[in-house]
Amino acid sequence: MSTTTLRLPPDLRDRVSRLAQRSGTTAHSFMLDAIAERVANEELRQAFLDEGNARFARMLETGAGLDWSEMRDYLRERAAGGSPITPKAKRWRE
Known part of the structure; x- marks a missing residue:
């Protein structure tokens, strides 16, 4: 040392x-x-x-990502102890 x-x-x-x-x-x-x-x-x-x-x-x-409103809802439900379905990535630009 x-x-x-x-x-x-x-x-x-x-x-x-x-x-x-x-x-x-x-x-x-x-x-x-x-x-x-x-x-x-x-x-x-x-x-x-x-x-x-x-x-x-x-x-x-x-060009793919998560929709913030879907992710926010997912996180809220997880924080409340739920088991929500994980949001799927979507194309947000071409």
Whole structure:
């Protein structure tokens, strides 16, 4: 494992120390967990954006997509616990 030095402003260092102590861990472990969580969230965010961009490119390439009103109704019914039929892609441009 490599070593990296973090220069923390005194107020942030004190907050980390306080929270780590209350969590029953060390400041080092607390910071590692915080960094790991942020990295995982950013990776998930990037994957979400990449998938959205790929889907948008495919939509532009094929000219097919989902009707928003049908998709909105589908999502509402799913959120309410229902089992709606998944909307089918349709040509939206020629």
